[in-house]
Amino acid sequence: MSDAIVINGLCKKFDTFELDNISFSLPEGYIMGLIGPNGAGKTTTIKLMLNMLKKSAGDIKILGMDSVEDQNKIKENLGAVFDSNYFVQDWTVKQVEKSIGIFYSNWNSEQFHEMLKKYKLDPNKKVKELSRGMQMKLMLACAFSHNAKLLILDEPTSGLDPVARDELLDIISEYIQDGKRSVLFSTHITSDLDKIADYITFINNGKVFYTGQKDDFIEGFRLVRGGSNELNREMERKLLGVRKYSTGFEGLIRTEDINYFNKLNIDPVSIDDIIIYTSKGDINNE
Amino acid sequence: MKIIISNTSGIPIYEQIKEQIKSAILSGEIEENEMLPSLRQLARDLKISVLTTTRAYTELEQEGFVTNVQGKGCYVMGRGSELIREQLLRETEDNLNAAIKSARRAGIDGEELIKMLKILMEED
Numbered sequence: 001m002s003d004a005i006v007i008n009g010l011c012k013k014f015d016t017f018e019l020d021n022i023s024f025s026l027p028e029g030y031i032m033g034l035i036g037p038n039g040a041g042k043t044t045t046i047k048l049m050l051n052m053l054k055k056s057a058g059d060i061k062i063l064g065m066d067s068v069e070d071q072n073k074i075k076e077n078l079g080a081v082f083d084s085n086y087f088v089q090d091w092t093v094k095q096v097e098k099s100i101g102i103f104y105s106n107w108n109s110e111q112f113h114e115m116l117k118k119y120k121l122d123p124n125k126k127v128k129e130l131s132r133g134m135q136m137k138l139m140l141a142c143a144f145s146h147n148a149k150l151l152i153l154d155e156p157t158s159g160l161d162p163v164a165r166d167e168l169l170d171i172i173s174e175y176i177q178d179g180k181r182s183v184l185f186s187t188h189i190t191s192d193l194d195k196i197a198d199y200i201t202f203i204n205n206g207k208v209f210y211t212g213q214k215d216d217f218i219e220g221f222r223l224v225r226g227g228s229n230e231l232n233r234e235m236e237r238k239l240l241g242v243r244k245y246s247t248g249f250e251g252l253i254r255t256e257d258i259n260y261f262n263k264l265n266i267d268p269v270s271i272d273d274i275i276i277y278t279s280k281g282d283i284n285n286e
Numbered sequence: 287m288k289i290i291i292s293n294t295s296g297i298p299i300y301e302q303i304k305e306q307i308k309s310a311i312l313s314g315e316i317e318e319n320e321m322l323p324s325l326r327q328l329a330r331d332l333k334i335s336v337l338t339t340t341r342a343y344t345e346l347e348q349e350g351f352v353t354n355v356q357g358k359g360c361y362v363m364g365r366g367s368e369l370i371r372e373q374l375l376r377e378t379e380d381n382l383n384a385a386i387k388s389a390r391r392a393g394i395d396g397e398e399l400i401k402m403l404k405i406l407m408e409e410d
Contacts, residue, residue, distance in 0.1 A: 030336060160375075173330035196329070198337040213337055268296065 002064065004028045004150050004182035007048070010058035012044060017206060019044050022058070022179040024201045024211040028033035031172060033197035033214070034186040035271065035278045041206045042186040050080060063149055076104060079143020081145025085135040089128040093121055093138060098146075104146040113140035133164030135209040140171060151175060153185035165189075169196050200271070204279055214271075221274050225250045226264035235260050238240050252277035287316050288319070291332055299334055303342040311362055312374065318364040322352060325360075349379050 005026040009229070012019040019041045026032045034042050049060055050187040051071045061069035062074045087096050093116065099108040116123055117139040130138065136156060143151055151172070157165045172183050173196055201211040210217055221240075227248045236242075238260050242251035252273060258266060287310040291302050310316045322328075325343060329336045343360050346352045350369025352360050363370065389399045 168334060170330070172334070173326075177326045177330065195333045196335055198335045214335055215298075215338060215341070216366060284400070 002028050002063075004030075004063060005032075005184060006059075006061040007049070008059040008061075009046060010045070010060060012048060012053060013056045017041070019048075019206045022054050022203070022206075022208055023210060026184060026199060028182055029176060030198040031183045031185070031196055032199040032201060033190075033201065033204060033277065034184060034201050035188065036209075037188060037275060038188065040203045040279075042203055043154055045203065046152060046186060047186075049152065050075075050078075058285075076146065076204045077104065077149045079140070079146070079148035079151045081136060081139040081153040081156050082268075083158050085127065085139055087127045087135075087138070089126070091127050092124055093127070093130075094123045095126065096138065096142070100144070107146050109145070109269060111147075112141060112145035115144055124202075129162075132159050133167070135162065136160065136168065137165070137171075140168075144175070148262055149181055151181070151183045154182070157187055157189045167213065168224055170197065176217040188275075190275065202275070202278075204275075209278060217269065217274070218269060220255055221269045222248065222253055222255050222258060223267045223269045223273055224253050224261045224264050225267070226261075230264060235286070241280050243277075245279075289328070289332070291334070299332075300338050300342040301331075303328075303339065304345055307342070307346060308349075308351055311370070312377075316348065316362050318362055320362045322360040382386070 003025045007023075007025065010019065010022040017039070022041070022045060034045065035187060036042050036268070044053065046207050048055050049067055051067050055068075063077055065074050067074065090101075091099065097109065097112055101109065113123075115121075115137075119134070119139065119141060121134060121138060127135065129140070140151075145241065148184075150265060156168060160168065172185075175181055197214050200217050202209045202215045202217070210220075224239075225248060228244065228246075231249055238253055238257040239251040240253060242249055251260060252269065287307070289303055289306045291299050295302070307316075307322065316322075322343070323331070325339045326336055329339045332339075343354065344350065347354050347360075350363060350373075352362055354360050386399070389395075394402075
């Protein structure tokens with residue numbers, strides 16, 4: 001099985017922020033969620049992948065091609081969707097096709113109009129008259145009309161209502177049905193990811209905290225709760241993050257450390273729990 | 287065949303899928319050589335990850351309930367399959383053990399219990 005994305009030791013230095021040694025890979029035919037709190041480096045990573053920023057060090061291979069040297073070839077085979085659309089607001093949907101289509105040698109106009117019909121997009125409407133959900137569908141229609149092998153979506157669900165989010169998830173699952181096409185999407189709305197992502201890369205503070213299968217990620221942690229006096233020093237060292245309150249505490253632990261917390265209340269975690277507890281300042285990394 | 291998943295049951299999703307397919311096979315609802323929905327179709331239908339459906343199918347294959355034909359799909363093995371028979375035997379044993387336990391508590395002796403079993407089987 002080949003990989004749609006391979007990133008190795010990617011670094012990018014800014015004055016106030018640094019993306020440090022990011023490495024992950026996504027096998028062909030699967031969906032990866034890039035998650036992390038705001039300012040963690042998700043969008044920077046995506047921009048580096050699309051060669052919209054210059055990397056300081058490292059290696060990015062997309063569909064087996066180098067992100068800098070082969071960038072034009074990559075873009076022919078890649079669809080990108082951002083949280084705000086990149087079309088001129090006064091263009092009509094029809095004009096969008098004219099302006100975007102010329103950049104792709106394999107643009108399929110028939111496919112585009114089929115997508116418009118499917119998504120109920122009126123070709124004569126202006127971009128600014130479309131709802132957010134519709135604008136997103138327009139970006140997707142463009143991506144699908146040049147037969148993109150890889151779809152990269154930056155915060156695609158932010159600002160969408162639950163109905164539009166659900167539709168997007170369905171569009172994405174349909175997209176990977178043939179097992180050849182892959183999707184990377186960044187989000188902080190993890191309830192979406194809980195459902196369909198196969199892999200997860202969790203970035204925090206410019207570093208990769210976890211990359212791998214989603215189920216292993218969720219299984220790797222537990223939420224422990226107990227009274228304030230039940231927490232001893234040994235336990236405290238095993239907590240990855242904790243919230244203490246007057247009548248007790250709640251903290252995140254690794255599943256392998258479960259024996260240290262024998263008599264306490266232990267629950268499975270959600271992706272949100274992991275993000276919240278590992279992003280709140282100090283992490284006990286032992 | 288019905289496959290539904292619950293997000294609140296606390297049972298892992300792959301396990302839920304596995305159990306439902308298993309019971310459909312054991313009850314004869316899906317028959318030998320019948321094809322299961324494709325991994326990606328099932329993932330899409332249930333709005334879950336492809337890796338989750340893959341894990342369910344892989345474990346079903348390891349337990350001898352289905353067989354995966356590369357590039358074609360996942361087929362139900364015959365109920366005569368050794369492994370499935372083993373599974374059914376164990377299930378029968380477990381249930382009989384439960385019946386024996388209840389009988390002891392109620393003070394029913396072995397002879398009476400066998401009589402009950404015979405009557406129930408005739409009714410069936």
